Amino acid sequence: MSNPSAAMLVIGDEILSGRTRDSNMYYLAGELSHHGVDLKEVRVVSDDAAAIVAAVLSLSSAFDHVFTSGGIGPTHDDITADCIAEAFGVPIGVRGDARALLAAHYDAQSIPFNEARQRMARIPEGATLIDNPVSVAPGFTLRNVHVMAGVPQVFRAMVSSVLPTITGGAPLLSQSLRIDRGEGEIAGPLAHLASDFPDLTIGSYPFQRNGVYGANIVIRGQEGSRIDAAVLRLAKLFPEES
Amino acid sequence: MSNPSAAMLVIGDEILSGRTRDSNMYYLAGELSHHGVDLKEVRVVSDDAAAIVAAVLSLSSAFDHVFTSGGIGPTHDDITADCIAEAFGVPIGVRGDARALLAAHYDAQSIPFNEARQRMARIPEGATLIDNPVSVAPGFTLRNVHVMAGVPQVFRAMVSSVLPTITGGAPLLSQSLRIDRGEGEIAGPLAHLASDFPDLTIGSYPFQRNGVYGANIVIRGQEGSRIDAAVLRLAKLFPEES
Numbered sequence: 001m002s003n004p005s006a007a008m009l010v011i012g013d014e015i016l017s018g019r020t021r022d023s024n025m026y027y028l029a030g031e032l033s034h035h036g037v038d039l040k041e042v043r044v045v046s047d048d049a050a051a052i053v054a055a056v057l058s059l060s061s062a063f064d065h066v067f068t069s070g071g072i073g074p075t076h077d078d079i080t081a082d083c084i085a086e087a088f089g090v091p092i093g094v095r096g097d098a099r100a101l102l103a104a105h106y107d108a109q110s111i112p113f114n115e116a117r118q119r120m121a122r123i124p125e126g127a128t129l130i131d132n133p134v135s136v137a138p139g140f141t142l143r144n145v146h147v148m149a150g151v152p153q154v155f156r157a158m159v160s161s162v163l164p165t166i167t168g169g170a171p172l173l174s175q176s177l178r179i180d181r182g183e184g185e186i187a188g189p190l191a192h193l194a195s196d197f198p199d200l201t202i203g204s205y206p207f208q209r210n211g212v213y214g215a216n217i218v219i220r221g222q223e224g225s226r227i228d229a230a231v232l233r234l235a236k237l238f239p240e241e242s
Numbered sequence: 243m244s245n246p247s248a249a250m251l252v253i254g255d256e257i258l259s260g261r262t263r264d265s266n267m268y269y270l271a272g273e274l275s276h277h278g279v280d281l282k283e284v285r286v287v288s289d290d291a292a293a294i295v296a297a298v299l300s301l302s303s304a305f306d307h308v309f310t311s312g313g314i315g316p317t318h319d320d321i322t323a324d325c326i327a328e329a330f331g332v333p334i335g336v337r338g339d340a341r342a343l344l345a346a347h348y349d350a351q352s353i354p355f356n357e358a359r360q361r362m363a364r365i366p367e368g369a370t371l372i373d374n375p376v377s378v379a380p381g382f383t384l385r386n387v388h389v390m391a392g393v394p395q396v397f398r399a400m401v402s403s404v405l406p407t408i409t410g411g412a413p414l415l416s417q418s419l420r421i422d423r424g425e426g427e428i429a430g431p432l433a434h435l436a437s438d439f440p441d442l443t444i445g446s447y448p449f450q451r452n453g454v455y456g457a458n459i460v461i462r463g464q465e466g467s468r469i470d471a472a473v474l475r476l477a478k479l480f481p482e483e484s
Contacts, residue, residue, distance in 0.1 A: 010262070013445050016281045017414065017462060022264055022446070025286075027316030030260030039258045041293070044267075044284035051283070057280035065467040074426045075457075076433035106426075116429030135450065151448055172259065184316045184348075187358030203255050203289070204317040205262070206393055209376065215317075218261060 003038045003169030003222075004064040008054050010044040011070040011080050012150055024069045024155045031159055037065065047071060052083040060087075060145050065166060067159075067242030069149030072139065074116040083126035084142055095123040098138055105136040131161040140163075170222035175231045179238050180214040182206075188238045190217065196229045199223070245280045245411030245464075246306040252286040253312040253322050254392055266311045266397045275402055278410030279307065284474050289313060294325040302329075302387050307408060309401075313390030315379065318360040326384055327366035337365040340380055347378040373403040383407075412464035417473050421480050422456040424448075429477045432459065439472045441465070 008028055013085040017018040025042055030226065032039045032194050040063060052071075059066045071080030085092035094195040096214040098121035106113040116150045122128070127167055130139035139148040141162065174221045179186055183206045200221040256262040256438065274281045281306060287293040294313075300437045301308045313322030327334035359411040362379040363371055365371070365377055372381035372390065376399045381390040390400040402451035421428055425448045442463040449456055461472050 013443060013462070014269055014460070015267070015448055016284065017416070018268065018270075018275045018281075019416070019460060019462075025257070026260065026263040028260075029258055033260045036407075039286060042258065042284075042286040046282060048361040055299075073446070073448055074429040076336035076429065076436050078444055110426070111426075114426060114430070115425035119429070135455075148361075151450065174259070174261070182353070182357060184353070187316040187318070187361070188356070191358075203319055204315070205256055206315055206395065207261060208395060213377075214258060218256070218259075220255070220259060223378050232400075 003036050003172075004041050004167065005031055006037045006067060007041040007059040007063045007064040008039065009044070009052075009059055009066060009068040010150075011047065011052055011068055012044065013046045013077075015044050015144070016046055023152050027036060027156060028067055028069075028159060030162060033172045034161055035166070036171045037166065038169075038172070047077045047079060049079055049083050049086070052080065053087045056084060056087040057144060060143065062114060066145045067162075068145065068147050069155050070088065071146060072120065072137070072149055074119050078119070080147060081122050081124060081140075084145060084147055088142060090125045090142070092122055092124045093122045094118055098123050101136055101138065108126055128159050132155050133161070142146065172220055173222065173224055174218055174220040175227050176216050176218040177213060177234055177238075178216050178233060180212055182213040182239065183215050186215055186217070186238070190234075193230060193233060193237070196233075197221075197226065200230055202230070223242060245278050245414075246307060246409065247282050247283055248274055248279045248307040249285070249301040249305045250281065251292055251294075251301060252284065253310060253394075255288045255291065255308045255319075258288055258468070259306060259439075265394050266392065268393070269398060269403060273405060276403055276411045276413045279408065280411075280414070281388060289319045289321060290435040291321055291325050291328070295329045297331040298326060298387060298396065302385065305387060308387045310387065310389050311397050314362065314379070314389060314391055316361050320361070322389060323364050323366060323382075326389055330366065332367045332384070334364055334366045336360055336363045340365050340371060343370060343378055343380065372400050375399050375403070383394075392410050414462055415464065415466055415469055416460055416462040417469050418458050418460040418479075419473060419476055420456060420458050422454055423480070424455040425457050428457055428459070429478070432476075435472060435476060435479070438475075439463075439468065442468060442472055444472070 010136045071078045127140035127142040134154045146162050203218045205216045313320045369382035369384040376396045381400045388404050443462045447458045
């Protein structure tokens, strides 16, 4: 049985402009891997409604789950919730339970619950809220799209809230072996190994360090015993590395 | 006059599996920004021919330039060159000049120029080679697609080889101001500022540090004097931060 598939959609100009180095993608990829959900594609688009709507439609029809990050705060460039509503043709407005969560949070701190902050309670009709234990303003799931914040601490907390609601498959297991030879030397035997283990994914990640060429061979799959067998075979092919 | 647009296509399982944190995307985004090329979208796909071909076709028709990273080495999982040839319906084979470069490189080190290494001279018909001063095996440009290696040192060297061949526009300039107030307080005045400066992109990147909420406001555009004016206005709106 194959694992559910997923895509991630990163929304915002900060990565495309080179200002910020991604960390949410890296985090989500690791979490999905452990949870037995196969991340198949990531897209990064800017704060542009047409681009967001098109990506949501394309990814949500191609994969079992879509995880978005970014664009759900109170500022003018936060347009993700409206774009999700537009993509699925559903109305959007301030929702009572989301509003109540935020009102209680700001009241407790004697911070005015102004118009901008109320914007964070705008949720498309039919969505389920995603809990935000860090800063309260919720994310939401609509159909197969899980909409989360871009701030890394909040993103991570929301991933922890939403993952238990998703049925994963077998976690992706992996082992790796570092071989201090050029890829050109490894390639032939590795191709044979890959064809003998069609149920595994065998990747070669070359590096060059202090003038030494080498590659990390990463063997991934869902059955530990098969991975063990492949690593053993690989180690025999390059005995000096094992 | 608007800048040329670009997309990046990252090819390979290592980011999707959570094994590797991206660095090429971050590097390219910064370089394009300086060069006056607007990076509009990034996609990450796995080593899957159908996914690569579809992404190349979609991105190359939507943007002025497409930059790819990964999948051009000698191992079985390196299928990018074949996918580019397939996407554009052109033949691919070992090319004389690429073969000669590689042969000389390996001969000089008395390393056998075996079948796997010769695979790196497979170049789609009609392409222009991209110089690789790090490890010789070239990248290539076919139509508006620039195909580069995934190993970060090599990727960076190839970006340096290819960027001077591309006519950029005005570099994207930016200034930022850190405001130690919650985004909900900043949002109203910021929306006014954004509507008064429609030629600029004004982004708000919230953070939470040691219990303090704040946001970095980043103002981007092509005209330094306009950015200065917007930052001055922003500083007046939040005088204690300037």
